[in-house]
Amino acid sequence: MTIPLRVLILEDRADDVELVLHELQKAAYSLEWRQVETETGYLAALDWPPDIILADYNLPQFNALRALHLLQERNLEIAFIVVTNSISEEIAVKCVQEGAEDYLLKDRLARLNSAVARALEQVKNRQQRKQAEMALLYSETLNRTILNSVTNHLAVLDRQGNIIRVNEAWERFAKENGAPLTTQTGVGVNYLEICRQAQGETRQLAQAALVGIEGVLSGQQAQFTLEYPCHSLVKDHWYLLHVTPMPSSFGGVVVSHINITERKQAEEQLRQQDRLAVVGQLAAGIAHDFNNILSVITLYAQLLLKSPDLAHSVAERLQIINNQAYHAARLIAQIMDFSRQSIMEPHPLELNQFLKSFTALLKRTLPENILIQLQCDRHEIRVHADLMRLEQVFMNLAINARDAMPNGGTLTIQASCQTIEPRQPLPVPGIAPGQWIRIVFADTGVGILRKDLARIFEPFFSTKVSGKSAGLGLAQVHGIIKQHNGFIHVTSQVDHGTKFTIFLPALSVAPDKVEAPTADGQSIGHGETILVVEDEYVTRGVISEILQALNYKVLLAKHGQEALMLFEKHANTIALVLSDMIMPVMDGMNLYYQLIKQAPHVKMIIMTGYTPDTQREDLIKSGLIDWLQKPFTLQQISAAIQKSLASSGATVENYADIDLPLWHN
Template sequence: MAWQVTPYVAISLAAVILLITLAIYIFRQEDNGRAGKTGALLLLASAAWILGGAYEAGSLSLASKILWDKIQFVGLLIIPTGWVIYIHQYTAGEHWLNRRRLALLSILPLVFMLLVLTNEHHRLIWSSVDLPEFASNSHLVKDRAPGFWFMILHSYLMLSVGAFVLVRMLIRSRRIHSWQASVLLIAIFSLGLISLLDIVGLQLDPQVDSTALALAITVPLITWGMWRIKTDDLVSVARGAVIEGMNDAVIVLDAENRIVDVNPAAVLIIGRPLSELVGRSVEQGWPAWPTVIGVSGCEDVFGVEADLVVDGEVRTYDIRISPVDDKIGRLACRALVFRDISRRKRIEKALRESVEKYPLLAEQSTDMIARHDPDGICLFVSPTCRTLLGYEPEEMIGRRIFGLIHPDDLDEFVEGMTKLLVEPTAKSYTYRLHRKDGDYIWVETTGRRIITSSEDSVGPIEIITVTRDITERKRAQDALAAERERLAVTLRSIGDGVVALDAESRIVVANPVAEDQLKTLAEVSAGGVLTHLGDQRIEALLRPPSRGKNFHEVMIEGPRRCFEVVTQQMETGPQIGGWVLVIRDVTAERETQKRIQLQDRLAAVGQLAAGIAHDFNNILGAIILYSEMLLKRAELSTKDRERMMTIYEQAERAATLTRQILDYSRRTVMDQTPMDLALFLDDTQKLLSRTLPEGIQVKFDYGSENYVVNADPARIQQILMNLAFNARDAMPEGGELCFELSRLLVETDEPPPFRDMAPGAWLQLRVSDTGVGIEPHDLPHIFEPFFTTKSPGEGSGLGLAQVYGIVKQHDGYIDVRSEVGEGTTFIIYLPAIEVPEWASVEALSSNLVDGKGETIMVVEDNVATQTAMREILETLNYRVVSASDGKEALEIVDNFEGAIDLVLSDLVMPVMGGVELYQELIERGLATKVVLMSGYPLGAGTRELLDQKGVTWLQKPMRSDALAHLIREVLENRIA
């Protein structure tokens, strides 16, 4: 590598050697701290910059010049960021320089350094480079690319940040070494200006790197100056700002007793301006110094007190003198802190004088006044100790108070005494003292420390206390606390919510039940102001309730809940002290009342139905049977046939009404069997599609799951038809009727759709229409019997009541949701069962089945029904024997010649009913088959008979075809 030595290169190399030497020296100084290490790095970076510039200028080949130019860039990139780090360390801003910020500061320099070293591949720093016209002793000619200008911008930004921090220190600092910051600022400004001129081509000599040359000359001088006066020994700016703002006076002296730093409070004490103090010896700057330091006779003491004249007023100062050593143990400086304690001294003096000057006050006081030293030894005690503790004052003086403290209170008392010794404020403590007679009393002691002193000396710390007997107060407090605890236990055990309000309706007390209720009703907790409960304002609740009630009713929605609120006023003298509110959640109670009322209505309807059903069904049975017989006659005229059909249809309608009443009262006999509700609904949809008006579209939606329930198909059919006809009437212009079937699993830990719905698998059937909807005021009554919104003659008001009763008989639930103008949805829940196969419901043939000459005994107390049944059976080719009651039937059996194949008996008769007749036949050993008939609902005894062989049930009124089929099935043993 060929190069030549010039004066510029020689000066640069000498500067490099000096910089490296200074860097090594500073780095090895352990007391220089982190700022010293960073400064050494800056010196090495400067050396790299100068060395690269010198060798670039002295090199003769293009390759060598480019190499040394890149080395120069390494130093150039380190210096700006290192400058920011050094300035923060120099001004005690190291707390700002955490690892994260150091990493962020290093990112761009590393990126720029990588770009410089690899410039040949991307040309982002300089796009081209060439030798100058005079290749020797000159620098490269480069076309700078955008990356170079970004790099220069970053460098000047870093230099500006460091300069800003340094200027801020210069403004805020009042120290003797503050000119060092000025030197640094001037140097960095000069170097920056020369570098800027160099970049824009205004350098003095194009053959010389002016910036590197200036760096080679100024950096060693700056470093020598900074090291010479030990910059790192300066007090930090951050600490200086604190000292400047302190109320206490602070003076910092170096090892030669020169004033290094003085804050404004200290300037006020000394009485001379800052310019006449800093840099001078303390004796010159403050002539009173020997007097101050002479108070203790020693210059290095922990603390002394001295009286000084400030602004013509004598003030007492607590002076703390703290020597500060350097890292090798030598005295570096001393910090003097002057704290004004004049007010405290005046208070202590006044307190001491009051105790000494007014002994009569201490003697007459009902409280015990005493003075103790820091060890708790009694120095003085008032005569009140006789009544308080039973000791004479002479017995107490010289005695340690700790020996009289209850063992359980001793630690807390000692802790309190310790605080009194170090804190100037008065404090109160409660503890137990041991009397001379052996009893313990509760006392409250208020104590404060005092520092005894005279004009010539400062005495020891003492504690003056005032002690009062609070035994009775403590007992009252304990009794009150116990009473409160009993009250709290009582309130917690009450099932209702109990709330106490003050005169401003603020919640003072609330038991746990009330706390939960308040979250729901008012969204407020204890301590808050109660403005409302649910839908009622608090002002309305605090007024007397309406006549006939002793409570207010509060309702909330979603889900709907009901509360009863009882309010009681609390009076304290002539004014209102507050109110007590008792809140009871009566939601379940109201629902129970509704269920009981509904059950009562059902019982009344059921009792009425049971009372009339038998006779009414007998009448209808005769009418229906005779009508069917007459309608089968061929000689009947067309007009008479129409009239007879009207009689038959009206009788059937009456029978239907009777069944609806029985369904509502849940007394209908049901024939429950496992059935697939999905298949059943599918058939029903097809039926409804044919029977409903064309404008109504019937839809059925269900999944692929199991939809088996234990139900009576006929009753389920009745539910579906009633709901479908209701939907038809609600959609006179047409619409959509939708059946949706799904499964619902009610978990144990989840709220069910109905409060008393048992956990398990349920089937949910939704029947929706798009009709006119139901008015809100009508909605609560739609399941009540005989309630209807239709015009007179258009409905009986029993359709939905029948649906409700059938659902309940299947242990199910029904709900309704409706919006006026939007439509209505009925939701039915039925218990699901898991059955792989089920029996299908077979329809009876409408054709009559003739007998084979068998003998049938008809036992019926109603003559019309008996005659009608006799005639219809005879037309079916049966021999018929009639009886009016069970007793007559037994007489006929005893005297009858031949066999009676079947007994067709009414269930309820005046002399002997069907059940008694059946039992008598069994006792006589007769195997005659028996079919029981009745218009009454099936009772418990009759249900047992259904499980026994030879007994079958037939509901009145019956159709002739149903009667014919049943008799044949019984006689042919198809029904047991």
């Protein structure tokens, strides 16, 4: 079997070429050969490519060393033997030092074939080694790429705890001097020592980490995890330290620090919401009972105040009772807002205009040392909101800002549209991607301590001087925003200020003209008959007295069924039904459904302290029933009655749209 062999001969003398070929033909090669004598010819022949180069040391225009260098410049692995007439030992050594495989004298060519075989073998070995080195280098770069694509901070420790490998995320953190336990800890450093020497705030954490890492290193623990906070002045961070063992043949551990800030914040937010929900439920229960009691107190006080021959001192005291009860009712209203029990009257609303007039109001009411800046979007900003409630939210936030800036400062109010893309990080946990309206209230005040920040939306939580505030303002804000299906988020920096960010669902339709609330005076009846349905006798009593004082005739029922019987008897004289919502036997809703069977045009007002559920809300929205929120004032009840009496009442056409529930107890 012959081995193919391409020989490139650098030689200017033809008979020397012959000599070489003659020798080579003695071996079992299937020979191809080329002869060159210039650099150009040589370079061209390299593309052939030859397996071996036999170079004469001295050529007229070229030489073996130059040829060797050109080879190396091109990173070519080709066997190279210097063949020459006379060569000094010095030159021979130099050739081999420079990388030639061998050298031969032309008069001793008998050794040529064995020299060629050995040179080919050497080159082959070198190529294989190079190939293996390159494969290793490649897999090393690949490993590095993989390691660096991990966003966690990774370090590999050997059995003694020396860092032998880190990824870019770790390096970056070390440079930025951010988290404890990652700072100034590059390759070569002993991580256990770093933990042992930690001082100050991180000492305790470092000790815990040390125990954990040693535990995993010694094999006593399968793995070790530790969550720890890393708060800077500007931003809160949470990390998870994770220590896992390397395979036992290798020893050592992988230490990673994983940023879990987002998860922590979401957890905290959820905990906060749970807490708020529980308090909300509690508050709602109390609020309902209080409303009934306060209704009675205020209405009786107002009724008494109308008595003609009242002594001045008595009137004054009654007025105080009335005022205080009214004040209590306001507090209850705030609690109901917080617990999302208030009745909302949302309308399409354009915020820019609204905020402009609101800011104008603020400028008149806030101290002069507070600068108010309004930054509005150029485009219309539309939301579906209850104007009064939203104004309450803004007012509470403005008052908080004022109290946070006793020495003056700037209150910046911003409103803009924001699209939250599906894969974008969420500005507040739980918010869904889509179109949102973002409203910001930012002050330059004293800021809120980190420990207080988590609790500021809780009712009765206040950082203000005791007695100055009931701690309901922000709870109310929270409830109202939630009831608008919105989100609120607060960030604060002590001594630099606080920023509240509200997100409300954006509305795409054009808003209606905002209806000015009618401020009607109390009206006097003309002897119309009103059927009052109320299960609680004190409330029933006071309403009855009030209606009579307002010059109405009154029929009283304890619940829906009794009302129904009365209505059958007096159908022709009853002008209006004034009913409580929640009653035993038959509630206000079902009473209405029964009544319209007999009298489709019946007029009815529902009194309630609760948010209507969806079905009831639909009914109220349809305009078939008026409602009156408890507790109400004399003025409110008289206005509601007058409005209802003046209306045309329900029509059968409208009524057909409503899905009637089965009558039930």
